[in-house]
Amino acid sequence: MNLTGKNAVITGGSTGMGFATAQLFVERGARVVITGRSQARLDSALARLGPRAAAIRGDVASLADLDALAAAVTDPIDALFVNAGIVHTAPLESMTEELYDDLFAVNVKGAYFTVQKLAPRLRPGAGVVLTTSTANVMGMPAISAYAAGKAALRSMARTLSAELLPRGVRVNAISPGPIDTEILAAGMPADAAAQFKADRAAENPMGRLGTPEEIARAVAFLAFEGTYATGIELVVDGGVTQL
Numbered sequence: 001m002n003l004t005g006k007n008a009v010i011t012g013g014s015t016g017m018g019f020a021t022a023q024l025f026v027e028r029g030a031r032v033v034i035t036g037r038s039q040a041r042l043d044s045a046l047a048r049l050g051p052r053a054a055a056i057r058g059d060v061a062s063l064a065d066l067d068a069l070a071a072a073v074t075d076p077i078d079a080l081f082v083n084a085g086i087v088h089t090a091p092l093e094s095m096t097e098e099l100y101d102d103l104f105a106v107n108v109k110g111a112y113f114t115v116q117k118l119a120p121r122l123r124p125g126a127g128v129v130l131t132t133s134t135a136n137v138m139g140m141p142a143i144s145a146y147a148a149g150k151a152a153l154r155s156m157a158r159t160l161s162a163e164l165l166p167r168g169v170r171v172n173a174i175s176p177g178p179i180d181t182e183i184l185a186a187g188m189p190a191d192a193a194a195q196f197k198a199d200r201a202a203e204n205p206m207g208r209l210g211t212p213e214e215i216a217r218a219v220a221f222l223a224f225e226g227t228y229a230t231g232i233e234l235v236v237d238g239g240v241t242q243l
């Protein structure tokens, strides 16, 4: 689909799936605003995305930063990819209040208020895509707080759909399985990270991790092409939750 004349905002657009989605949207002709906390990562992304992309530095856990983002984005938005997220892994007995609060501040509160603050800018016909995770339907150890937060986002895809549909805005979720990005083995030493990724690939029905580009194409569908879809969660996981 040609996206010339379309405007997109992607939180967490400097690396991983957010960056791959920004790349796809720009290639198809859209103008894209990406966000993230690290200016260095934003600069490096912009250098690769070219003149149709712009960056606004900010932390989605900060409502002041989200207000600044909403003020800076003056053009009507056609696609909002609510993608910024973090992972902290810890089993129940060692999860701390600090890590728990940080996960929910970024992944849940950050996503919710991103939609609230940018909703006035959404054009009728716009698509919002929330980033959940296959972790929200699986009982995987050491990610209980992360998984619970992603389950909250899955719920919001339904409720926010109901609230925004009268304005002609669709809200859906993309649920990635194991995708080869920085976050997948975040915080692990290099050898443990390599082993973790190899294990995730081996247990997957497709025998491999997914790529950020495979998620980007699914996000493009939800954001622009899936005009009769709202409130759904599109699972893109190599079949690991289904087969």
Ligand SMILES: NC(=O)c1ccc[n+]([C@@H]2O[C@H](COP(=O)([O-])OP(=O)(O)OC[C@H]3O[C@@H](n4cnc5c(N)ncnc54)[C@H](OP(=O)(O)O)[C@@H]3O)[C@@H](O)[C@H]2O)c1
Pocket: 011, 012, 013, 014, 015, 016, 017, 018, 035, 036, 037, 038, 039, 041, 058, 059, 060, 061, 083, 084, 085, 086, 087, 106, 110, 131, 132, 133, 134, 175, 176, 177, 178, 179, 180, 181, 182, 183, 184
């Ligand atoms: N990779 C997987 O296997 C997988 C599976 C399921 C779901 N997910 C979800 O997919 C989303 C994207 O992750 P990814 O895999 O593409 O990892 P990634 O490469 O680490 O990308 C995360 C992006 O979010 C930004 N970010 C993180 N915290 C932020 C904050 N507080 N405010 C603003 N931006 C923030 C990062 O930039 P800065 O660090 O510079 O802020 C970066 O641009 C996340 O929501 C993640 O939970 C990932």
